[in-house]
Amino acid sequence: MANLIEIKEVSKIYRRDSIETPVLTGINLSVGNGEFLALMGPSGSGKTTLLNLIAGIDKPTDGEIIVGGTDIARLSESALAKWRSSNIGFIFQFYNLIPVLTAFENVELPLLLTKLSKQERKQHVEAALNIVGLAERMNYYPKQLSGGQEQRVAIARAIVTDPLILIADEPTGDLDKNSAEEIMTLMQRLNSEFKKTIVLVTHDAHTASRAKTLRHLEKGDLLPADGQAA
Amino acid sequence: MKVLKLIFKNSFRHKLRTFLTILGIGVAVMAFGLLRTVVNAFGSGVRASSADRLVTRDAVTFINPLPLSYFNQIKQVPGVKQVTYMNWFGGTYIDQQHFFARYAVDPNTFFSVYPEYEIGKKAFAEFQSQPNSCIVGSALAQRYNFKAGDVITINGDIYPGTWEFQVAGIYKPEFKSTDAMSMFLNWNYLNEEVKQTFPGRADEVGWYVEQIANGANPGEVSKEIDALFANSPAETKTESERQFQQGFLASVGAIISAMNYVSFVIVGIIMLVLANTMIMSARERTREYAVLKAIGFSGRHLVGMILGESLLVSLLGGILGIFLTYPLVNSFASFSNFLGAELSVQSITLITAFTAVVFVGIAAAIFPIQRAMNTRIADGIRFVG
Numbered sequence: 001m002a003n004l005i006e007i008k009e010v011s012k013i014y015r016r017d018s019i020e021t022p023v024l025t026g027i028n029l030s031v032g033n034g035e036f037l038a039l040m041g042p043s044g045s046g047k048t049t050l051l052n053l054i055a056g057i058d059k060p061t062d063g064e065i066i067v068g069g070t071d072i073a074r075l076s077e078s079a080l081a082k083w084r085s086s087n088i089g090f091i092f093q094f095y096n097l098i099p100v101l102t103a104f105e106n107v108e109l110p111l112l113l114t115k116l117s118k119q120e121r122k123q124h125v126e127a128a129l130n131i132v133g134l135a136e137r138m139n140y141y142p143k144q145l146s147g148g149q150e151q152r153v154a155i156a157r158a159i160v161t162d163p164l165i166l167i168a169d170e171p172t173g174d175l176d177k178n179s180a181e182e183i184m185t186l187m188q189r190l191n192s193e194f195k196k197t198i199v200l201v202t203h204d205a206h207t208a209s210r211a212k213t214l215r216h217l218e219k220g221d222l223l224p225a226d227g228q229a230a
Numbered sequence: 231m232k233v234l235k236l237i238f239k240n241s242f243r244h245k246l247r248t249f250l251t252i253l254g255i256g257v258a259v260m261a262f263g264l265l266r267t268v269v270n271a272f273g274s275g276v277r278a279s280s281a282d283r284l285v286t287r288d289a290v291t292f293i294n295p296l297p298l299s300y301f302n303q304i305k306q307v308p309g310v311k312q313v314t315y316m317n318w319f320g321g322t323y324i325d326q327q328h329f330f331a332r333y334a335v336d337p338n339t340f341f342s343v344y345p346e347y348e349i350g351k352k353a354f355a356e357f358q359s360q361p362n363s364c365i366v367g368s369a370l371a372q373r374y375n376f377k378a379g380d381v382i383t384i385n386g387d388i389y390p391g392t393w394e395f396q397v398a399g400i401y402k403p404e405f406k407s408t409d410a411m412s413m414f415l416n417w418n419y420l421n422e423e424v425k426q427t428f429p430g431r432a433d434e435v436g437w438y439v440e441q442i443a444n445g446a447n448p449g450e451v452s453k454e455i456d457a458l459f460a461n462s463p464a465e466t467k468t469e470s471e472r473q474f475q476q477g478f479l480a481s482v483g484a485i486i487s488a489m490n491y492v493s494f495v496i497v498g499i500i501m502l503v504l505a506n507t508m509i510m511s512a513r514e515r516t517r518e519y520a521v522l523k524a525i526g527f528s529g530r531h532l533v534g535m536i537l538g539e540s541l542l543v544s545l546l547g548g549i550l551g552i553f554l555t556y557p558l559v560n561s562f563a564s565f566s567n568f569l570g571a572e573l574s575v576q577s578i579t580l581i582t583a584f585t586a587v588v589f590v591g592i593a594a595a596i597f598p599i600q601r602a603m604n605t606r607i608a609d610g611i612r613f614v615g
Contacts, residue, residue: 057607085526096521100239
């Protein structure tokens with residue numbers, strides 16, 4: 001399996017005034033194309049920071065992050081925004097749908113940045129909503145949907161541009177058990193059937209068990225599969 | 231779905247708050263419109279003044295009269311084409327609320343020096359021949375439904391007694407800026423009456439108005455007129471009609487300045503009302519802006535959305551305010567009889583109000599834009615408002 005994501009000696013230090021807080025230290029990680037990786041760890045272990053770095057919404061203090069051959073740590077903010085729009089699909093814990101837009105309009109949002117025609121956008125949105133099983137509720141507003149349905153709309157928004165990687169930050173953290181199962185089944189399907197590379201962060205072992213690969217973070221260090229610091 | 235639709239939907243996300251903001255802006259713009267209209271009305275005399283007319287008044291104050299005998303002397307000054315004279319008549323029509331300007335004018339010369347007051351030949355002839363006749367402006371006639379033959383009763387104050395004047399005709403203003411709310415009565419009639427009741431005040435003129443010949447130097451003509459009466463009991467001060475009007479305005483300058491200041495304070499209030507709404511709105515949407523940035527929306531997109539929302543609300547408020555200004559000004563004019571002038575909303579007031587709301591729309595968006603741009607995506611996504 002060719003590596004899609006290469007993380008080399010990545011460190012992240014947050015600075016506020018004169019106080020420096022190291023969050024990640026010397027992280028090395030490779031994620032293959034079509035991989036489904038779960039990152040686990042306690043609060044403050046740096047798992048969300050690592051996810052943000054892979055997604056290009058934060059920049060490392062040191063090291064390289066190469067995604068699909070591009071060192072995203074060296075891209076400008078505007079280039080990074082453009083890169084994210086075509087390469088990354090985001091799934092958040094609290095769905096983060098726009099409440100004044102319908103499910104259809106929420107899913108259509110990322111496509112407004114493309115050159116697709118209205119008709120083409122409609123086809124893409126309907127296809128994405130079909131995959132997540134919500135085509136019949138495309139005209140519903142978020143407040144008219146259950147938590148699980150909202151997260152499915154958020155997943156449809158994440159996949160509508162057919163990105164290389166899906167980034168999921170605690171995707172089941174706000175859901176009941178049944179809804180969480182449905183979401184993880186859907187994500188497994190996106191990985192196996194649609195060959196999406198998925199990097200997921202969770203603190204829930206059951207959710208993490210649905211991934212193909214599991215890695216632990218602790219105090220900013222990435223532990224190897226056997227649980228020892230790398 | 232287009233970004234414009236998103237702007238519109240976002241603007242009305244909190245319908246009551248947006249409605250109250252629009253209403254607040256509307257009321258403020260309406261107050262701004264009324265104040266600017268009143269300030270403009272104060273300046274209408276200056277704008278209507280003619281460049282080829284001079285005004286000669288008593289050197290100390292225009293309240294002091296000048297002798298009628300100056301008329302023939304002023305006529306002889308080189309550069310003076312024609313001269314007329316007039317007195318402020320004052321008095322009360324019905325009560326103090328029904329104020330309009332009343333002047334006693336020389337029936338033979340006044341309408342030649344002031345051709346912008348257009349009257350028909352028949353009315354002019356009657357005004358000259360009928361001692362107690364008067365001419366009224368078209369706006370005044372419309373307000374009180376005056377027509378030729380009607381008798382207008384005035385209770386005198388400067389000239390005590392009950393005065394009855396018969397309307398000989400109605401003048402029409404030549405220009406939009408020309409006053410159409412005045413009443414002109416026959417000076418000769420007034421003078422004859424004064425001779426009988428207050429002989430000591432007969433043959434007194436309030437001020438003279440000279441029309442100067444083409445090419446004459448107004449400054450030189452003024453000096454020559456004043457030189458004629460230097461060291462006399464009634465020295466004169468001659469100045470252009472514009473300066474004369476400005477001098478009158480200076481006496482109420484503090485009021486005008488206050489109204490000017492207040493009108494622009496209102497613009498500040500509009501900005502605070504809108505800025506408050508925009509800041510609340512942007513704060514509530516910190517996480518949404520972060521999500522939009524995460525999925526690829528650039529800073530330019532966010533600026534467009536926030537600015538668009540701010541401008542939409544400010545423009546809706548501005549349009550509402552402009553529409554409300556008209557009935558407010560009409561209502562104010564009908565009950566206040568402000569200065570006896572015809573109050574009307576000028577184009578410059580509308581343009582200023584529109585410019586102000588656009589400026590406010592842009593200014594109110596600055597802080598929310600700054601906040602949206604400076605918030606890191608990772609922080610914004612975790613934001614709990």
